[in-house]
Amino acid sequence: MNGIDLQQSFVELLAGLGLTPAVARALWMPLPMLLVILVVTVGALASTWLERKISAAAQQRIGPEYAGPFGLAIPAADVVKLLIKQTTIPAQSDPLLFVIGPVIVFISVFLSFLVIPFGQNLVISDVGTGVFLVIAISSIAPIGLLMAGYSSNNKYSLLGGLRAAAQSISYEIPLALAALAVVMMSNNLSTIDIVNQQAGLGILSWNVWRQPIGFVIFMIAVLAECERIPFDLPEAEEELVAGYQTEYSGVNFMLFYGASYANLFLSALLVAILYLGGWELPFPIDRVAEVLRIPESSSIWQIVAAFLGITMILLKAFAFIFLAILLRWTVPRVRIDQLLDLGWKFLLPIGLGNLLITAALKLAFPVAFGG
Amino acid sequence: MMKFLSKVGDYAKDAVQAAKYIAQGMAVTFDHMQRRPITVRYPYEKLIPSERFRGRIHFEFDKCISCEVCVRVCPINLPVVDWEYNAEIKKKELKSYSIDFGVCIFCGNCVEYCPTNCLSMTEEYDLSTFDRHELNFDNVALGRLPTKVTDDPMVTPLRELAYLPKGVMEPHAVDHTERRAGKLPVEIIESAQEQSES
Amino acid sequence: MEKIAENRTIIQYLPYVTRWDYLATMFTEAITVNAPEKLADVPVPRRASYIRMIMLELSRIASHLLWLGTFIADIGAQTPFFYVFREREMIYDLFEAATGMRMMHNYFRIGGVAADLPYGWLDKCEDYCHYQLEKVDEYEKLITNNPIFRKRVEGVGKITREEAINWGLSGPMLRASGVKWDLRKVDHYELYDELDWELQWATEGDCLARYFVRVREMRESCKMVLQAIKQIPGGSYENLEAQRVLGGPKSEWNSIDYQFISKKPSPTFKVPNGEHYVRVEAPKGELGVYLIGENSVFPWRWKIRPPGFINLQVLPQLVRGMKIADIMAILGSVDIIMGEVDR
Ligand code: SF4
Ligand code: SF4
Numbered sequence: 082m083n084g085i086d087l088q089q090s091f092v093e094l095l096a097g098l099g100l101t102p103a104v105a106r107a108l109w110m111p112l113p114m115l116l117v118i119l120v121v122t123v124g125a126l127a128s129t130w131l132e133r134k135i136s137a138a139a140q141q142r143i144g145p146e147y148a149g150p151f152g153l154a155i156p157a158a159d160v161v162k163l164l165i166k167q168t169t170i171p172a173q174s175d176p177l178l179f180v181i182g183p184v185i186v187f188i189s190v191f192l193s194f195l196v197i198p199f200g201q202n203l204v205i206s207d208v209g210t211g212v213f214l215v216i217a218i219s220s221i222a223p224i225g226l227l228m229a230g231y232s233s234n235n236k237y238s239l240l241g242g243l244r245a246a247a248q249s250i251s252y253e254i255p256l257a258l259a260a261l262a263v264v265m266m267s268n269n270l271s272t273i274d275i276v277n278q279q280a281g282l283g284i285l286s287w288n289v290w291r292q293p294i295g296f297v298i299f300m301i302a303v304l305a306e307c308e309r310i311p312f313d314l315p316e317a318e319e320e321l322v323a324g325y326q327t328e329y330s331g332v333n334f335m336l337f338y339g340a341s342y343a344n345l346f347l348s349a350l351l352v353a354i355l356y357l358g359g360w361e362l363p364f365p366i367d368r369v370a371e372v373l374r375i376p377e378s379s380s381i382w383q384i385v386a387a388f389l390g391i392t393m394i395l396l397k398a399f400a401f402i403f404l405a406i407l408l409r410w411t412v413p414r415v416r417i418d419q420l421l422d423l424g425w426k427f428l429l430p431i432g433l434g435n436l437l438i439t440a441a442l443k444l445a446f447p448v449a450f451g452g
Numbered sequence: 453m454m455k456f457l458s459k460v461g462d463y464a465k466d467a468v469q470a471a472k473y474i475a476q477g478m479a480v481t482f483d484h485m486q487r488r489p490i491t492v493r494y495p496y497e498k499l500i501p502s503e504r505f506r507g508r509i510h511f512e513f514d515k516c517i518s519c520e521v522c523v524r525v526c527p528i529n530l531p532v533v534d535w536e537y538n539a540e541i542k543k544k545e546l547k548s549y550s551i552d553f554g555v556c557i558f559c560g561n562c563v564e565y566c567p568t569n570c571l572s573m574t575e576e577y578d579l580s581t582f583d584r585h586e587l588n589f590d591n592v593a594l595g596r597l598p599t600k601v602t603d604d605p606m607v608t609p610l611r612e613l614a615y616l617p618k619g620v621m622e623p624h625a626v627d628h629t630e631r632r633a634g635k636l637p638v639e640i641i642e643s644a645q646e647q648s649e650s
Numbered sequence: 651m652e653k654i655a656e657n658r659t660i661i662q663y664l665p666y667v668t669r670w671d672y673l674a675t676m677f678t679e680a681i682t683v684n685a686p687e688k689l690a691d692v693p694v695p696r697r698a699s700y701i702r703m704i705m706l707e708l709s710r711i712a713s714h715l716l717w718l719g720t721f722i723a724d725i726g727a728q729t730p731f732f733y734v735f736r737e738r739e740m741i742y743d744l745f746e747a748a749t750g751m752r753m754m755h756n757y758f759r760i761g762g763v764a765a766d767l768p769y770g771w772l773d774k775c776e777d778y779c780h781y782q783l784e785k786v787d788e789y790e791k792l793i794t795n796n797p798i799f800r801k802r803v804e805g806v807g808k809i810t811r812e813e814a815i816n817w818g819l820s821g822p823m824l825r826a827s828g829v830k831w832d833l834r835k836v837d838h839y840e841l842y843d844e845l846d847w848e849l850q851w852a853t854e855g856d857c858l859a860r861y862f863v864r865v866r867e868m869r870e871s872c873k874m875v876l877q878a879i880k881q882i883p884g885g886s887y888e889n890l891e892a893q894r895v896l897g898g899p900k901s902e903w904n905s906i907d908y909q910f911i912s913k914k915p916s917p918t919f920k921v922p923n924g925e926h927y928v929r930v931e932a933p934k935g936e937l938g939v940y941l942i943g944e945n946s947v948f949p950w951r952w953k954i955r956p957p958g959f960i961n962l963q964v965l966p967q968l969v970r971g972m973k974i975a976d977i978m979a980i981l982g983s984v985d986i987i988m989g990e991v992d993r
Binding site: 565634 | 665
Binding site for chain 3: 141321413419
């Protein structure tokens with residue numbers, strides 16, 4: 082299955098209009114970027130809306146109700162509100178770092194979406210080191226958080242920033258180890274190949290079944306990376322007011338807020354790609370095409386398949402987001418030492434063990450574990 | 453080696469236990485998602501204040517005998533009773549009466565101790581104004597009656613727990629006209645008499 | 651508050667007292683009427699005493715509920731907060747129906763209570779207690795065994811038995827440290843002896859033990875209210891009224907035991923000569939008043955012993971060497987109300 086090549090079609094279309102392929106290609110370039118920014122923003126906004134609605138439902142409330150149907154306009158209202166709010170910079174702060182901090186966090190999260198595929202060819206760049214690019218970029222974010230915490234000149238902010246850095250660094254490792262086990266099975270770091278390797282038998286070929294331990298480690302680590310309860314120590318409001326965000330307002334705050342939900346969305350997509358078969362349907366879609374006697378290369382079928390793929394990956398991602406939200410509204414927060422204990426003394430050894438077992442299994446059963 | 457393995461086993465057991473209890477907690481929150489929200493959407497739905505609710509005070513000018521008991525029992529000596537002794541009829545004549553609801557704590561002492569029952573408490577509780585002096589009600593303003601929640605076509609009245617039928621815990625579940633729990637004394641008397649007759 | 655008391659008659663002062671501990675309001679009223687009542691030897695009818703007990707125990711549940719919500723919220727879980735408010739709202743609905751206000755009741759009077767219960771109230775109260783018992787199970791399912799919760803509170807903020815006594819702690823703080831001390835059992839006030847209930851206590855003395863003591867007390871209180879509803883002299887108000895009509899003016903139903911107040915206190919009720927200390931077991935601990943009267947309408951001295959203030963003093967010792975996050979857990983488990991700490 083090759084999927085549709087949008088770029089090719091676009092270039093051909095423009096070439097048909099009498100443009101040179103080079104110009105057409107240049108015209109094509111900003112389009113997917115804009116599209117991805119749009120998708121990510123909408124995804125993040127949808128997550129905030131879901132957060133409100135789900136927490137409301139879990140608490141027997143209604144949640145946003147009057148702003149748009151089912152309160153759907155609430156995220157937009159949020160954005161508008163934060164945009165028109167005054168941005169204050171504390172007098173004693175370091176203004177440059179103070180402004181750069183949230184920007185770094187924001188950009189690093191959005192940059193990671195470069196390698197997230199929504200379908201066979203629906204990805205901005207199929208980088209050979211896809212998974213590790215994400216992990217590498219995501220470790221830039223703590224620098225921004227630290228900057229924000231330091232420059233605010235506020236003890237709560239500083240504590241929050243330090244906690245954020247400590248937390249991200251210690252959970253990066255189990256995260257990478259869990260991802261490594263997956264990579265080992267697919268023999269490739271590219272996100273697309275990882276998904277393709279999970280195709281074939283539908284739901285049965287997904288990595289969850291082959292990597293149950295890795296899946297759990299990845300979920301926990303990813304929750305910690307997103308700084309969500311039970312791991313939201315950097316902004317634990319009962320202890321640190323709001324952590325590194327304490328002094329922020331207006332647009333700067335929006336960047337943090339947006340980045341945290343975009344990060345959640347990113348993590349959900351990663352979970353879907355690495356463990357839940359990405360855009361694959363729970364049943365092999367090629368068989369359906371065979372049964373329906375539709376030639377796989379027909380454009381209608383391609384579009385339908387791509388559409389189904391996008392729906393599937395979003396469904397999986399939002400299922401994970403739902404779980405994360407429900408978890409957030411169920412459990413209390415861990416303490417910083419317990420958090421680090423969990424990361425270093427529990428997840429790390431288990432992650433290593435998992436890697437070892439995967440390697441052993443790969444050697445023993447190359448058929449099932451990607452020889 | 454055995455020791456190490458058993459340790460790993462304990463570890464695994466702990467982890468499974470932890471996962472189980474977290475799942476149990478999530479089952480509780482998940483279960484709440486399908487329950488009916490208990491929120492009262494305030495301006496569109498309102499609770500009917502209870503019969504004994506102590507809201508804004510109502511005052512009947514003609515009944516008052518200017519005895520000032522209400523002033524003496526009030527924690528802050530709040531009611532202002534302005535009277536003059538009328539020598540002709542040998543009685544105190546009330547000129548004006550006012551209570552400042554910006555200061556009143558709605559304790560109900562004045563109502564309880566007024567000898568002529570000219571004070572009473574209404575069900576009005578939304579006393580917000582733009583200027584706090586507007587809350588200083590004189591005897592005319594004190595004589596006004598508030599609108600009832602049940603008469604307002606804009607709101608859905610809801611009952612408070614104590615006025616719901618027996619066994620109903622949630623106001624949304626029943627209409628506000630439904631009969632509340634408990635029998636009336638008259639009904640108890642009737643049934644007692646019927647029993648003694650039969 | 652103490653100075654205000656010295657310039658007010660008891661009647662005038664009563665509406666103020668609910669501001670000490672605004673989450674366990676009935677207890678502040680109870681102590682405010684108990685003090686002059688005992689000094690002046692005013693009798694309390696049995697029915698009034700039962701009504702008081704029902705109200706006090708409901709108030710205890712309300713206070714513990716709110717404590718539970720804030721305690722769990724302090725260590726990071728927000729949802730139980732909404733659950734406890736749902737139940738607390740019901741208690742306040744009941745209070746509003748009986749007293750006229752949700753928090754500032756002004757319901758207790760010297761020699762009884764302000765008014766009898768409204769009709770149907772006992773039925774709904776019974777409904778509520780059954781409902782509450784179910785909900786406590788639900789909270790326990792949500793919270794008690796949660797591994798994160800356990801990790802956060804187990805062994806944190808330990809107070810030994812001796813320390814607890816030396817610091818003068820009271821209430822659940824004391825009982826969680828292994829001291830069986832409950833003024834309801836010790837002082838035999840009101841008619842608590844007629845109810846069948848057990849003192850709740852634990853020996854560990856940490857935050858978890860305090861959590862257990864309070865949650866179990868909620869259950870116990872529910873059961874006490876249910877018993878009191880069954881045993882209250884005259885039964886529900888509607889029944890009492892009916893019996894009075896049936897029995898005629900001379901019936902036994904008009905006797906003092908079935909009244910809700912022995913005699914309505916006059917606005918010029920005098921606090922007699924003498925001094926004494928009166929205490930009740932409030933949800934947070936021993937709430938006491940030291941009263942000196944000199945046969946005038948105003949008390950000469952009105953010293954309040956708030957449980958929150960005294961329990962709070964142990965905090966600096968408990969948080970020494972702990973993590974920041976633990977301060978929240980410990981402070982939460984102490985259960986203080988600033989209204990009575992700085993009264
Ligand atoms: S107590 Fe009643 S009758 Fe006496 S002055 Fe006050 S309002 Fe008038
Ligand atoms: S309700 Fe209370 S505070 Fe208000 S006027 Fe009457 S006695 Fe005074």
